[in-house]
Amino acid sequence: MLPFISFIFTSSSAMMSRCSFSFLSSSSDVVPDDSEYECGDPHQTVADSGKGNNSGRSTLLKQRPTACPDHGNDTPRLMLKRIIRTQPQVSPLVPQISQHEAAEEAQPELPSKRPSSMGELQLPNLVPESTSVATFHMTKKRKKLSISEFERAADRRLPQNQAQSTLDNTILARSLRMSLGSLVLPDSVEKRGLLRRPKNHKPIDMEAFEGGVEQNMLNRKAENYLVDSPTASGIGTAMQTSDAEIMLSNTELFVQPQFEQNQNKLSALELQLSNSKTSAQRSEISAAQEEARPVGLVSSVGTNEGRTEEYSEKDLILDRVHVDRTTHVSPKPPANQQEDKQDHSQQSNPMEQLFDSEEVVVGAAEHLENTGYSEHLKKKLTEKAESQITTAQDARVETEMALSEDDGIAEGSVGHQGSPEAEHDITRDVEAESLGRHFHAISSPEKSGMKLLKAAVEQADEDQAVMAEWDDPEKEPTEDEAEDPESEEVSMKTPVFVHAAADKPVLSIPCSAKPAALKGATPCSAKPATPKGTTPRSAKCAAPKSPLQPLRAKPVRRKTSEAEVSSSLIKQIFSHYVKMPVARDAYKIVEKCSQRYFKQLSDDLEVYSSHAGRKTVEMADLEILMRRQGLVTDKMPLHVLIERYLPLEYRKLLIPVAVSGNKVIPCK
Amino acid sequence: MKRTAPRSTLRKIIKKHKPQLRLAANTDLLVHLNFLLFLHRLAEEARTNAFANKSKIIKPEHTIAAAKVILKKSRG
Numbered sequence: 001m002l003p004f005i006s007f008i009f010t011s012s013s014a015m016m017s018r019c020s021f022s023f024l025s026s027s028s029d030v031v032p033d034d035s036e037y038e039c040g041d042p043h044q045t046v047a048d049s050g051k052g053n054n055s056g057r058s059t060l061l062k063q064r065p066t067a068c069p070d071h072g073n074d075t076p077r078l079m080l081k082r083i084i085r086t087q088p089q090v091s092p093l094v095p096q097i098s099q100h101e102a103a104e105e106a107q108p109e110l111p112s113k114r115p116s117s118m119g120e121l122q123l124p125n126l127v128p129e130s131t132s133v134a135t136f137h138m139t140k141k142r143k144k145l146s147i148s149e150f151e152r153a154a155d156r157r158l159p160q161n162q163a164q165s166t167l168d169n170t171i172l173a174r175s176l177r178m179s180l181g182s183l184v185l186p187d188s189v190e191k192r193g194l195l196r197r198p199k200n201h202k203p204i205d206m207e208a209f210e211g212g213v214e215q216n217m218l219n220r221k222a223e224n225y226l227v228d229s230p231t232a233s234g235i236g237t238a239m240q241t242s243d244a245e246i247m248l249s250n251t252e253l254f255v256q257p258q259f260e261q262n263q264n265k266l267s268a269l270e271l272q273l274s275n276s277k278t279s280a281q282r283s284e285i286s287a288a289q290e291e292a293r294p295v296g297l298v299s300s301v302g303t304n305e306g307r308t309e310e311y312s313e314k315d316l317i318l319d320r321v322h323v324d325r326t327t328h329v330s331p332k333p334p335a336n337q338q339e340d341k342q343d344h345s346q347q348s349n350p351m352e353q354l355f356d357s358e359e360v361v362v363g364a365a366e367h368l369e370n371t372g373y374s375e376h377l378k379k380k381l382t383e384k385a386e387s388q389i390t391t392a393q394d395a396r397v398e399t400e401m402a403l404s405e406d407d408g409i410a411e412g413s414v415g416h417q418g419s420p421e422a423e424h425d426i427t428r429d430v431e432a433e434s435l436g437r438h439f440h441a442i443s444s445p446e447k448s449g450m451k452l453l454k455a456a457v458e459q460a461d462e463d464q465a466v467m468a469e470w471d472d473p474e475k476e477p478t479e480d481e482a483e484d485p486e487s488e489e490v491s492m493k494t495p496v497f498v499h500a501a502a503d504k505p506v507l508s509i510p511c512s513a514k515p516a517a518l519k520g521a522t523p524c525s526a527k528p529a530t531p532k533g534t535t536p537r538s539a540k541c542a543a544p545k546s547p548l549q550p551l552r553a554k555p556v557r558r559k560t561s562e563a564e565v566s567s568s569l570i571k572q573i574f575s576h577y578v579k580m581p582v583a584r585d586a587y588k589i590v591e592k593c594s595q596r597y598f599k600q601l602s603d604d605l606e607v608y609s610s611h612a613g614r615k616t617v618e619m620a621d622l623e624i625l626m627r628r629q630g631l632v633t634d635k636m637p638l639h640v641l642i643e644r645y646l647p648l649e650y651r652k653l654l655i656p657v658a659v660s661g662n663k664v665i666p667c668k
Numbered sequence: 669m670k671r672t673a674p675r676s677t678l679r680k681i682i683k684k685h686k687p688q689l690r691l692a693a694n695t696d697l698l699v700h701l702n703f704l705l706f707l708h709r710l711a712e713e714a715r716t717n718a719f720a721n722k723s724k725i726i727k728p729e730h731t732i733a734a735a736k737v738i739l740k741k742s743r744g
Binding site: 563564565566569570572573574577578579580581582583585586588589590592593594596597598599600601602603604605606609615616617618619621622623625626629630631641642645646647649650653654 | 671672673674677678680681682683684685686688689690691692694695697698699700701702703704705706707708710711712714715718724725726727728730731732735738739741742743
């Protein structure tokens with residue numbers, strides 16, 4: 001019974017069927033118990049002898065009238081047949097009989113077997129499945145009928161099992177309710193288990209979101225630009241807003257025109273790092289201004305990490321709180337300057353010094369932000385901006401004067417010399433002296449007219465030697481272009497340097513700017529253009545371009561004015577063919593060689609085409625040229641060379657290929 | 669990786685040297701081919717010179733000597 005019931009449960013998947021099955025099983029639980037008790041024994045005895053079966057089932061048999069069983073002479077086969085026939089009547093599947101009958105109407109006869117006997121357990125196993133299947137169908141469609149049918153079937157058996165039927169009804173009803181209830185519960189429980197937790201969608205707080213975004217941005221920028229990340233993170237909202245303003249207002253990485261003036265001042269400031277409190281004031285001004293602007297420049301300089309200590313010191317200087325620490329900073333720039341002087345020529349010295357000072361200033365600017373003196377600096381920024389603008393303008397004028405001086409205008413030179421002298425008085429000790437030395441050294445050639453030009457040319461050559469990016473210093477026509485980019489570079493470098501200098505007094509800027517200006521001016525002097533024309537042009541050229549662009553401007557210009565094969569291409573091809581490391585100077589020679597080669601080539605082609613009476617160069621002319629050069633021989637036709645050296649696209653254009661349809665590509 | 673031939677640049681160079689001279693359709697490709705072969709010969713000569721000097725790198729003097737020879741050769 002129990003296995004039978006379990007079968008019913010397992011075999012059915014639908015609830016309905018389950019209910020019905022449970023109902024059935026429950027009923028079967030009830031009924032079979034009773035029926036089996038009564039009929040089980042006779043069934044069991046049937047296994048021993050067929051007589052018991054007949055006696056127990058004769059009355060229950062409804063479907064097929066059994067022939068008089070001859071128990072004595074029955075073969076086991078016959079006995080089994082009888083059992084099979086009679087099983088449904090006796091087994092606990094009493095309620096199923098009624099359903100089975102109903103199912104039989106719909107479906108063909110199903111073997112009805114009762115699992116009452118031990119020996120027939122196999123059959124009953126099959127039966128429940130089949131019956132379960134049958135009942136499955138049944139129960140799905142006719143749930144209500146099953147009960148009535150069951151009752152009918154139960155009533156039929158009343159004469160036999162009246163007590164049982166009544167009991168069945170009561171017990172069945174009870175069991176049905178229980179089973180149904182039990183069935184319902186698990187499903188509902190299961191469903192509840194499958195239910196997901198309700199999602200709590202918080203309404204998006206726009207303000208909080210935007211605030212968070214801004215915080216993220218500022219934090220990120222602070223990390224990028226500020227040296228001390230913890231300090232950056234610790235900066236208050238005021239600082240952050242100021243940083244945001246500072247950073248957002250100027251997203252340019254490189255110097256802007258407005259900065260140049262400030263840069264000039266700042267460069268001077270940087271040179272006077274070690275100077276006293278008056279210089280500290282000006283440095284504060286310049287530093288504050290630099291902070292506002294060259295936040296972007298910081299990344300360009302990229303010397304943040306190494307300068308944190310210096311920066312911290314500079315911050316203190318700016319706040320006028322720890323003036324003592326300035327001494328630490330001051331020894332550094334003079335040391336740099338001295339080192340530079342020793343190593344390089346006069347021209348390069350101020351440049352390098354400017355660079356160092358720039359970097360230092362930049363670092364100072366960064367650190368200032370780090371320390372969080374935003375509010376204090378803001379005020380200073382406004383003040384310093386104004387002051388710096390004025391001083392920058394002065395510096396500009398001075399630079400112009402310096403440039404004009406180089407062209408040989410005595411008045412300008414006199415005035416130029418006079419102004420630096422005045423500045424010397426103002427400027428501070430070591431740097432001032434060093435600058436003055438440079439100044440005098442550079443100004444001395446200015447006094448001589450013609451010598452100035454030669455010196456400028458020499459200096460220009462020196463510059464070219466120092467700066468590796470320029471080609472062919474021999475070419476005089478390129479000097480015009482060279483001078484302007486040179487001056488641009490110089491002026492560009494000074495702004496960067498100026499940005500770096502945060503602590504320098506304002507007055508030191510013109511002094512430092514002057515040697516730079518002079519240095520830039522000397523190359524310009526080589527070209528006897530109008531002094532004022534060159535100076536504003538150089539100033540203008542310097543303004544829009546970044547420090548990197550001047551390096552690029554010259555080769556770009558050269559290419560447009562005089563077309564040349566790009567040096568990078570020549571380098572690539574030559575190094576590929578030579579398969580060995582090549583010295584950089586060797587590339588220069590290769591470039592010169594190629595230029596001469598092109599000249600020769602054009603001459604030859606002209607000769608060949610004119611010999612053929614044509615004005616245009618054709619393929620035949622080139623082939624003749626190659627033949628004469630020894631590249632094309634009888635053994636080595638031109639097409640083979642084309643195939644070997646040129647990429648496929650060009651080969652397709654040059655070598656006619658015959659394709660189907662009497663076509664030749666390219667068409668001749 | 670070799671790049672494409674600077675066709676317009678080559679045309680400009682020739683135009684600069686010989687303004688009255690015209691170029692046919694794809695002749696600048698052959699000019700480029702010529703230029704490549706020239707550089708190839710120059711490179712070989714420079715390599716030979718470096719080997720002759722038992723030097724591991726190409727020095728300017730090697731290239732100068734090589735240029736003299738090859739330019740003479742490619743005069744046509």
